[in-house]
Amino acid sequence: MLLATSVRSNYVFDEDPFQPVTQDETVAVGGVVTLTCSVKENDNSSLQWSNTAQQTLYFGEKRALRDNRIQLVKSTATELIITIADVQLSDDGEYTCSIFTMPVRTARATVTVLGVPGKPVITGFEDAVQEGGKVTLTCTSSGSKPPAKLHWYRDEEELPGRPDVVESNPDEPTYTVTSELTLTVTRNDNNALIACAVDHPSIANGDKKTEQPLSVLFSPSVSIQPESDLPREGEKFYLQCVGNGNPEPTTFVWQRKEGGLPPLAKEDGAFLRFESLNKSDNGVYECQADNGIGVGDVSHTLLVQEAGVNAADPTAMSTSSGVDHAVIGGVVAVIVFIMLCLLIVLGRYLIRHKGTYLTHEAKGSDDAPDADTAIINAEGGHSGVDDKKEYFI
Known part of the structure; x- marks a missing residue:
């Protein structure tokens, strides 16, 4: 403009x-x-x-x-x-x-x-910066009259740079303006747009602006993604190790905390593949991802479901469990009923035989003229009684 x-x-x-x-x-x-x-x-x-x-x-x-x-x-x-x-x-x-x-x-x-300032030029992006390191960027614009002002931005956020340095250009009444910006970078700065914009009365705001993405090297953060949330016996299955880093991880190591990997488990780079799942495959699996900057690791617990469990019906296991409980409850009820019947029969038997015992104990007392004679007769002292029988159940 x-x-x-x-x-x-x-x-x-x-x-x-x-x-x-x-x-x-x-x-x-x-x-x-x-x-x-x-x-x-x-x-x-x-x-x-x-x-x-x-x-x-x-x-x-x-x-x-x-x-x-x-x-x-x-x-x-x-x-x-x-x-x-x-x-x-x-x-x-x-x-x-x-x-x-x-x-x-x-x-x-x-x-x-x-004098219309030229489009700014940013230098200092030649090499990627490792996480936690510092980078110094320089922005330069020439040809302005009066001297232009430079502003730094990260995405939409304005950043404070060092005061502008103004130099006169030889053989013409214009100026070259330079500004510096120093940043301590984190992994969140990776691919962030660092911009330098020129402010001058000869142009509209934003007409002269240069952007460049910042590259930050950092170790990977890792997650494990299973093929299915309900792995079942006999099925093929895999675990995938996903690493997010700069650069992307290229080396993956799998292991099981309980010991070595199962015989039918095969490492395939970022994948751990199971040809046929078995209950013996249960355990905690760990993946380590390496991108040359650092190593990230994560673990995942594998629980193999029985083959009869319908993975598409999450209520199948609870339904089967309910049926088993009903059968067990019925058997227990029958056993309790039989025991009650036995107790009733046994009680009646005991009561009948106990009456017989009491009758024999009192025999001989009915014809006794007095109490002493009744006691003697009951204890077996009566001459007419040869012996006494007792029954115990």
């Missing part, structure tokens, strides 16, 4: 109607500047524009200098307007508008030409 602005001159119409009035102008290199000179009244005298070297550009409608960049826009008795295209730094300076009255009256307009 080429910028051109104008500022009203200190000259104003006063009591002298023949005094010319001009405006100061600001334009970027390559732009077009318009010079306007006007008077309130004219006595048939011509208006004239002259450049910084006091060379006449236009006298009324007549071009005086052979420069095709300079064109007439308007020429009347009270106004003279010209343009200068493809403005260069050499066009910077004071231009004079004159009217040849008696005496000659003049007014000056200052043309400020802005």
Whole structure:
């Protein structure tokens, strides 16, 4: 974007109607500047524009200098307007508008030409940086007038850099501006966009900006992804070791904490493959991934399901377990019922035989004339009783 602005001159119409009035102008290199000179009244005298070297550009409608960049826009008795295209730094300076009255009256307009800064160049990205290390980046922009200002960004976040260093360019009135940025990088900075942007009145914000991704080397973080969440006996199965690092890990080592790998388990780089799962494959498996910067490891517990369990129906195991419990409960109920029946029969048997025992104990007491005789007869002292039988169950 080429910028051109104008500022009203200190000259104003006063009591002298023949005094010319001009405006100061600001334009970027390559732009077009318009010079306007006007008077309130004219006595048939011509208006004239002259450049910084006091060379006449236009006298009324007549071009005086052979420069095709300079064109007439308007020429009347009270106004003279010209343009200068493809403005260069050499066009910077004071231009004079004159009217040849008696005496000659003049007014000056200052043309400020802005040097457009070049697109910034970032250096210091030649080599990748290891996590925890420092990197110093340098941003440079040349050709600005006045000196440009530089700003650093990481993605959308502005970063504080060192104060700009300004140097004059030889053989032209422009400047080279340099800024430095020092960062201590982490793995989160990998592929982050580091940008340097130029701030200058000759361009719109963001027009001159350079971005470059930052490369950070870091050891891998590792995870294990199983082929299925419900591995079953007899099926083929694999565990995949996924490593996220810079560079990507290329070496993988598998092991089982309980001992060596099962006979039917085969290492295949990032994969551990099982040809036919078995309950003996249960255990904690560990994967180590190496990318040359460091080693990352992670473990995974493998639990093989029985072949009869339907992996598609997560309620199958609980349903089977419920059926088993129902069968066991029925058997227990039958056993308890049988035991109760036996206890009832046994109780009735004991009660009947105990009555018989009591009857034999009291025999002989019914015909006794007194208590002593009854006791003697009951204890077997009666002469008519040869023996006494007792029954115990």
